[in-house]
Amino acid sequence: MAIPEHVAHLRSRVGTDLLWMPGVTGVVLRDDGRLLLGRRADSGRWALLSGILDPGEEPARGFAREVLEESAVVVEVVGLVSLTTTPVIVYPNGDRTQYLDAFFLARAVSDEAAERAQVNDDESLAIGWFSVDDLPDVPPSVSSRIAEALDFAREPGPTRFV
Numbered sequence: 001m002a003i004p005e006h007v008a009h010l011r012s013r014v015g016t017d018l019l020w021m022p023g024v025t026g027v028v029l030r031d032d033g034r035l036l037l038g039r040r041a042d043s044g045r046w047a048l049l050s051g052i053l054d055p056g057e058e059p060a061r062g063f064a065r066e067v068l069e070e071s072a073v074v075v076e077v078v079g080l081v082s083l084t085t086t087p088v089i090v091y092p093n094g095d096r097t098q099y100l101d102a103f104f105l106a107r108a109v110s111d112e113a114a115e116r117a118q119v120n121d122d123e124s125l126a127i128g129w130f131s132v133d134d135l136p137d138v139p140p141s142v143s144s145r146i147a148e149a150l151d152f153a154r155e156p157g158p159t160r161f162v
Contacts (some may be wrong), residue, residue, distance in 0.1 A: 023099035027149035
């Protein structure tokens with residue numbers, strides 16, 4: 001996976017020290033209720049699509065951009081489900097990062113947009129639509145976030161701040 005240019009620039013100055021980064025993650029739904037997952041190139045695990053915001057980028061737009069870049073699917077962000085902080089992540093190269101993560105619910109803008117789902121960059125090994133009742137093996141953290149987004153979809157309310 002390529003490191004964004006602005007992050008590489010920061011890393012050239014701070015090395016592997018902890019970086020605080022703005023991240024975006026979300027559940028993307030089709031009209032038939034299936035959700036979009038990507039099989040990550042770095043871990044081989046199925047996960048929600050996610051990414052890092054570009055400097056000055058609005059979070060909802062950034063999530064829509066990440067989905068398009070990773071899966072070729074055009075989405076509309078429906079709502080902000082939660083705003084949380086991740087644990088510190090240590091990457092194989094020693095880089096340490098912690099994310100302020102904006103977690104969104106989004107939908108594919110059309111069946112045609114949904115059908116275009118494909119691996120669209122080097123961050124994923126596979127992209128697919130899955131029924132909530134027939135998910136591939138995902139980590140518990142992904143399952144809980146899916147449940148949180150589906151609860152929000154059923155009864156949108158105030159954004160949850162944890």
